Amino acid sequence: MIPTLLCVVLLIFVLFEITPGDPALTILPSDSWTEENIARVHKELGLDDPILVRYVRYLGNAVQGDLGTSYLTKTSVTNEIAQKFPYTMKITFISVIMAIVAGIPFGVIAAKHQYTLTDNISVFISLLFVSMPNFWFALLLARFFGVQLGWLPTTGVETWTGYILPSATVAITSLAAITRQTRSSMLEQIRQDYVVTARAKGQIEGKVIYGHALKNALIPIITVVGTNIANHLGGTLVAETIFSIPGLAKYMITGLNGRDYPVVLGSVLFISAVFCIVMMVVDIIYAVVDPRIRIQMMKKNNSGRKTKARKEAAAA
Amino acid sequence: MSRGKKQLRIYEVWRQLRKNKFAMAGMVIIILLALVTIFADQLAPYHFETADFSASFARPSAEHPLGCDKLGRDTLSRVIYGARTSLQIGLGATVIATVVGVVLGAFCGYYGGWIDTIFMRFLDIFQSIPNLLFSIVLAASLGVGVKNAIIAVGITSAPLFARMIRGSIMQIRGSEYIEAARSINARDPRVIIKHIIPNAISPVIVQITMKIGSAIIYGATLSFIGLGAQPPTAEWGAMISEARNYIRNYPALIMYPGAALMICVLAFNLFGDGLRDALDPRLKN
Amino acid sequence: MEKTAQAGEAFLDIKDLVVEYHTDDAVIHAVNGVNLKLAKGETLGLVGETGAGKTSIARSILRILPDPPAKIMKGEIWFNGENILKLPEKKVRSIRGDKISMIFQDPMTALNPIETVGSQISEAIRLHNSISRADANKQAVQMLETVGIPGKRFTNYPLEFSGGMKQRVVIAMALACKPELLLADEPTTALDVTIQAQVLEMMRDLQKDFGASVILITHDLGIVAEMCEKVAIIYAGEVVEYGTAEDIFDHRAHPYTEGLFGSIPTIHTKTKRLNPIRGMMPDPANLPSCCRFAGRCPYTTDECTSSYPEMVECKSQPHTVRCVRARVKEGGSQ
Numbered sequence: 027m028i029p030t031l032l033c034v035v036l037l038i039f040v041l042f043e044i045t046p047g048d049p050a051l052t053i054l055p056s057d058s059w060t061e062e063n064i065a066r067v068h069k070e071l072g073l074d075d076p077i078l079v080r081y082v083r084y085l086g087n088a089v090q091g092d093l094g095t096s097y098l099t100k101t102s103v104t105n106e107i108a109q110k111f112p113y114t115m116k117i118t119f120i121s122v123i124m125a126i127v128a129g130i131p132f133g134v135i136a137a138k139h140q141y142t143l144t145d146n147i148s149v150f151i152s153l154l155f156v157s158m159p160n161f162w163f164a165l166l167l168a169r170f171f172g173v174q175l176g177w178l179p180t181t182g183v184e185t186w187t188g189y190i191l192p193s194a195t196v197a198i199t200s201l202a203a204i205t206r207q208t209r210s211s212m213l214e215q216i217r218q219d220y221v222v223t224a225r226a227k228g229q230i231e232g233k234v235i236y237g238h239a240l241k242n243a244l245i246p247i248i249t250v251v252g253t254n255i256a257n258h259l260g261g262t263l264v265a266e267t268i269f270s271i272p273g274l275a276k277y278m279i280t281g282l283n284g285r286d287y288p289v290v291l292g293s294v295l296f297i298s299a300v301f302c303i304v305m306m307v308v309d310i311i312y313a314v315v316d317p318r319i320r321i322q323m324m325k326k327n328n329s330g331r332k333t334k335a336r337k338e339a340a341a342a
Numbered sequence: 343m344s345r346g347k348k349q350l351r352i353y354e355v356w357r358q359l360r361k362n363k364f365a366m367a368g369m370v371i372i373i374l375l376a377l378v379t380i381f382a383d384q385l386a387p388y389h390f391e392t393a394d395f396s397a398s399f400a401r402p403s404a405e406h407p408l409g410c411d412k413l414g415r416d417t418l419s420r421v422i423y424g425a426r427t428s429l430q431i432g433l434g435a436t437v438i439a440t441v442v443g444v445v446l447g448a449f450c451g452y453y454g455g456w457i458d459t460i461f462m463r464f465l466d467i468f469q470s471i472p473n474l475l476f477s478i479v480l481a482a483s484l485g486v487g488v489k490n491a492i493i494a495v496g497i498t499s500a501p502l503f504a505r506m507i508r509g510s511i512m513q514i515r516g517s518e519y520i521e522a523a524r525s526i527n528a529r530d531p532r533v534i535i536k537h538i539i540p541n542a543i544s545p546v547i548v549q550i551t552m553k554i555g556s557a558i559i560y561g562a563t564l565s566f567i568g569l570g571a572q573p574p575t576a577e578w579g580a581m582i583s584e585a586r587n588y589i590r591n592y593p594a595l596i597m598y599p600g601a602a603l604m605i606c607v608l609a610f611n612l613f614g615d616g617l618r619d620a621l622d623p624r625l626k627n
Numbered sequence: 628m629e630k631t632a633q634a635g636e637a638f639l640d641i642k643d644l645v646v647e648y649h650t651d652d653a654v655i656h657a658v659n660g661v662n663l664k665l666a667k668g669e670t671l672g673l674v675g676e677t678g679a680g681k682t683s684i685a686r687s688i689l690r691i692l693p694d695p696p697a698k699i700m701k702g703e704i705w706f707n708g709e710n711i712l713k714l715p716e717k718k719v720r721s722i723r724g725d726k727i728s729m730i731f732q733d734p735m736t737a738l739n740p741i742e743t744v745g746s747q748i749s750e751a752i753r754l755h756n757s758i759s760r761a762d763a764n765k766q767a768v769q770m771l772e773t774v775g776i777p778g779k780r781f782t783n784y785p786l787e788f789s790g791g792m793k794q795r796v797v798i799a800m801a802l803a804c805k806p807e808l809l810l811a812d813e814p815t816t817a818l819d820v821t822i823q824a825q826v827l828e829m830m831r832d833l834q835k836d837f838g839a840s841v842i843l844i845t846h847d848l849g850i851v852a853e854m855c856e857k858v859a860i861i862y863a864g865e866v867v868e869y870g871t872a873e874d875i876f877d878h879r880a881h882p883y884t885e886g887l888f889g890s891i892p893t894i895h896t897k898t899k900r901l902n903p904i905r906g907m908m909p910d911p912a913n914l915p916s917c918c919r920f921a922g923r924c925p926y927t928t929d930e931c932t933s934s935y936p937e938m939v940e941c942k943s944q945p946h947t948v949r950c951v952r953a954r955v956k957e958g959g960s961q
Contacts, residue, residue, distance in 0.1 A: 033467040038479065045483040141695075150364065153615060157608035159559045161566045162582055162600035169593050217693075219736040225691045226731075227751040227800070228723035238739050260474030264563060268586075278475075279567065282482035294479060298470050305470075317741055317784045 027302040032085065034298045038291055039081050049073070049097050049285040071097060084291070093295070094288030096281070103292040106277060111296065113183060113273035117265060118258045120189055121196035125258075126251060129201045133208020133247075134240060140213060148205065155202035160261050164195040164268040181270040192269045196261035200254035207250040211243035218242070244315050252308035256301055358620035365616020371609035379426045386419035390576035399592055408598050411585065415574075417595065421602050423576035428606065431492050431561030431570070431577075436554045438496025443503020444546065450504070451511030458508070465501040473498050477560055481569040488577070491570035495560045499553055503546070510545055544621040551614030555607040562603055578603040637705070638840060639665040639688070639808060644702035646683045646692065646864075653912035657683040657697070659864040662938075665808075665857075670834070670841040672851040672872070674887065675861035676908055681844045682732075684861070685810045687712075688842075689727055690719050706808070725755040728801040732813040734793035738785040744796045745771070745781030751803045770799040774829060791822035798830065805837055812844045827853065848887060852876060860884050863908055863919040866938075870946035880941055880948040882924045918951070926952055 050067040051059060068074050072083070087094065093103040136148035168191060172180030179188045215221065216239050224234045263275035274293055281289025313320045359365050378385060387407075394414035402409045408417040450458040468476075480494035562579030564570035571577035573584065578599040585595035646658035658680045665671050673681045686692045687699055690711060704711040706727065711719060728751075731737040739747055748767035753760065768778035774795040785793055794814065801809060814830065815823040831854060834841055843854055851858055851872060858875040860868040860883060868881040879885055886904035906923040909915055915922070921931040930951050939953045940946070 029463075030467045030470050033464075034471060037467070037471075041479065041483050046485060047483065146364075149615075153364075153611050154604075154608060157555060157559075157604050157611050159562055159566075159579070159600065159603055159607070161563055161579070162596070162603065165582065165586060165589060165596050165600070169589055169596075173590055173593075219731055219733060220739040222686075222691055222693075223729075223731060223737045223797070223800070224739070224750075226689055226723055226729045228720045228725060228754050229750065230720065238742075242739065242741055256469075256472040257474070260472040263474060263478070264567075267567065279478065279482075282479065290479065294471060294475065297472065297475060301470055301472065315741070317743075318786055321784065321786065 027299075027306070030302055031295060031299055035084065035088075035291060035295055036081060038294055039077055039084075042285075042287060042290075043077055047285050049287060052284040052286075053097055088295070093292035096289050097286045098284050098289075103288045106289075107274065107292055107296050110272060110274045110277050113271050114259070114262050114266065114275065115300075116183075116189060117192050117196060117262045117271070117273070118255070120193035121258050121261070122200070122251065122255060124193055124197040125201040125204055125254070128197070129204030130208050130240070130247065132201075132205040134212055134235065136205065136209040137212035137216060138235065145209075149209070152202040152205040155198045155205075158198055160195055160199060160264045161268060163198055164191070164265055167191045167194060168268065183269075183271055188269070188271075192262070192265035192271060195265045195268070196258050199257055199261060200251070203250050203254055204247060207247050208243065211246045212239060215239040215243045241315070245312065248308060248311055248315065252305060255304050259297055259301060355617075355620045359616055362616040362619065364612045365620070368609040368612030368614075368616065371605060372613060375425055375429065375606055375609065378422055379429050382422050382426050386416075386422040388416040388419040390415065390420045390423040391574050392416070392419075399588070409594060411581075411595055412588065417598055420576040420581060421578070421598050424578045424581060424599055424602065425606070427488060427571055427575060427577040428558050428562060428579070428603065431488060431495065432554045432558035432610075434492035435495035435499060435557040435561060436550055438493065439499035439503050439553060439557070440546070440550055442497065442500040443505075444507050446500070447504035447507025448511060451508035454512075461504075462508070465504060468501050474560065474563065477564060478567065478569060481564050486569050486572055488571050488575065491561050491564045494564065494569075495557050498560070499557060502553075503549065506545055506549055548614055548618040548621060551610055551617055555610035555614070558603070558607050558610070637664040638667040638669075638707070639663075639842075640703075640705040641684070641688070642703040642705070644684065644687055644704065645700040646680070646687055647698055647700050648696045649698060650696050655911045656914050657864055657911060658687070659914070661702075661861075661864070661866055663859055663866065663869075665840055665842065667807075668838055668840055669857060670843060670855045672855035672858045673842060673844045673861055674846060674848065674851055674858060676846060678908060678911065679861045680864035680911075681861050682812055683864075685729065685812055685842060685844055688808075688810060689723050689729060690716075691723070691729075721755070724751050724801075724806075725804045726806055727808040727810065728804065728806040729810040729812065730794075730797055730801045730814045733817045734790055734797050735817065737797050738793055740785055743782050743784055744788070745783075748796070748800045748803050751800050755804045767799075767803065770803050771796070773802070773833070774799040791818055791826060794818060794822075794826055795829070798826070798833070802833060802837060802839075806839055809834070809839045809841045810844075811841060813846070814843075815850065816845070816847075823850075830854075848876075860887070863914060864911065865919065865949065866947075867920065867950070868946075868948045870941070870943070870948075874941070874943055874946040878941070878943065878946070880946070880953045881920075881950050882926055882952070883920050886923075918949075920950075 048064070049071065050064045050073075053067055054063055072080060075083075084094065091104055093107065095102055096106070132148055132152070136145045139145045168180040171178045171191060178191055179185070180191065182188055183192075212235075216235070218239070220242075221234060221239050224238045225231075229237070262273065263278070265271070266273040266275035267279070274297065278290060278293035280286070281293065313323060359369075387405075392415060394410070396414065398410065398412055398414045400406050400410040400414065406416050406418065408421065410416055411420070446461060450461045471479075477494045477498045480497060481491050484490035484493060561570055562577070562582075565577045565579030566583045568583065571580045573580065581599040582596050582603075585592070585599070589596060641661060641663040644658050644661045645656075648655040648657055661680075661684055663671070663684070673684065675681050683692065683697065686697075687702075688704055688706070688711065690699075692699065699712060702712065706722070711722070714722075738744065742750075745764060745767050748770055749760070749763040752758070752763040752766050752770075756763070758766075764781070768781050771781060772778050776792060776795055776799070780788075785796070788796065794817075798814070811830065815826050818826060827850060830841075841854075843850070845851060855872050858868075858870060858872050859866045860875070860881060862883050868875065868879065868884050870878075875884060876888075879888065883904070889904070904923055909919055909922060915932075916935060917933060918924070918927075918931045918936045921927045924931065928951070934951075936949050936951050938947045938949050941948060941953060
């Protein structure tokens, strides 16, 4: 995870280095764009130093929890992120739950009725959702539930109802992915012999499907959920823009427009870190769900311990 | 693979594909879209920039079948020209992603070893940044505009292709007929061209088709955020972004470009889905 | 069969069972009018090639055929005086795993990989007995020990067992509710030869202890000789010969049965080479209307290719055979 984040920061550093644009120009009013003014700003911001020096300096500060100060607002990036991230996280989290809660049953139903109308319809709907641009779906939701029916707020998150539309917006893309994955891994599982065994025991159909087959189908579904969390974070950026939520996305996009490097760097670094942590959690969930992985891990640990013991014995 | 056999396979794929109604519907829409894009100048009643302030927010009429936007520009014409821009972004980005991805993936997959390890680690890092976030950062730092949006979306999508190609090659590399080719002393480039590429290509074709759809969405999203196509260029995402301010009174203005966008992406996804089933029956459960 | 069989007379009575698999392109005739009877405590061997319909017959009894594509088109299956095919699903469910249970061919895949073996056995127990989880677990441990697995392995997962051990688990699961009828679908095919013998011996002992009737599906005549009292030879979804094990082994009347014996080596006769049956079983999607074995039979006559043979009763009851030659030979010595 640490090397990943180091490289993410380096990537952005290089990106800003090789692309046109100068933060000094956004800081200074356009009538004072003189060479000496620009040079002065560069010096103030430490932009004169070679890229490696800046990189190391940034990392040194980041390790201590200091993500720098915004060029434009002169506020601490760490503080701003700490303030804005909860919104982004809540929307992402709720949307993941929504996608799972709706996607898995859809997929199971489609698999159970393979090649029937129900299956075709659910495959089509899931494709429709994949094809739906997030931002457009958000506007449709806002128009229908916000303007037309007046049920839900379309801006801000003063009350919990404010989270519904943004989260729904984010949920649709991975909802489709989860449905499709559930369908195909369920189709694989319901043909397995152990499902017949469960039926032959006299188990009721619901338990056969949800208790036996679905549990086995979960592994690839978890993978899809895990990899889609990146998409959720991305989608949340769109949702925040549309529903005027003071989250990380807005902060970052403002930073991008003003070439406010610390803001962009901090936001991207933070989101990547969150994503890395989520992927680690997903790995742990695998082990919880699948005893095969758990046993493998235990074996690895044991053999590791054994080699260590052997080495120590040899050394003694 | 002899020529006769190859033709037979293409015919078989087509036969499978034709049975799939969804895929055929997708294909028909794609063909229509292509025609609309090519003949936009002939089809559109007005030029996309032609403004007529007297027709501001005009309701649908014989002159303006889908009505007009705030500046009195004909919505139908702008949707038609928008197809051009959106497809341009989608196809352009996919071409970039494919070329970069295939070259990288084939390189890594074929040579393996430490080169592969380094590149794959690099791609891991790349993919730990959410795609959309990275496209946004790229597009913003490259500067706004259609060209840069294409590059941003293309580069963002490349790792996926690289991974997939590498995966197929790794799989094929170990298989027996490559060993057979080696044993008759075929030199490396010939092994790649004659044996590896034809076998690695099916998943790539499927992925390309599906990717065009998502590239169009990403492109439109960038334009929606204001980082892609700029006014007065007609682009579906940008049109939705402009119409957004009038959503309360003129919701139709977001409906047309949005529906066009969705149908377009849906067509590529339907076709790609069908293509996958036809190319690889094993995947069809 | 002409004999009037009354419902309830036999312990298990399958009458005119027809199973078809309906796919997009074809209708596969898997089971075509099978009649079979089984008395209490008896072991019946179903012998035939892969794809002959043996498994479909067994699964029909439990009504666990994969539907779609499989459909039971016709027939009756009388068990303890009830026609299983007419029972409501709920009733059948209470029979499955309790009165009738099944041992599957491949122990590698028959167990749920992510549940402990113990919980899979106790699941079967709890489904048919209203007892607490703890009591069910206790019984499951006992069952494991009955099949020769230490009870402390209750909490292990299938992947921690060898193939033979897994099959023991499957057997433990099948016997957990002391079934009256056990359907064993090639229970040893997937196992090593040495393990096969162990498992078979165990099954035989357990059958004695539990007093269950058994339908044993196999293509191994050696196993039949060891285990079965009655044998039905299945070919292309039909019973082509039925009789006691002695009849089948010593007075076989159907050319297909002869072929089956011709394709196993014996140590008593000097065989230079095995005589496999020529050709292939007819395509079950496209069965001939005449004798289904005519295409491979060394004795085929015009009658064989023009008419469909009826079941003929042989001298020693209950020995029946579906072959015109048997009718010709009738009265003569075999």
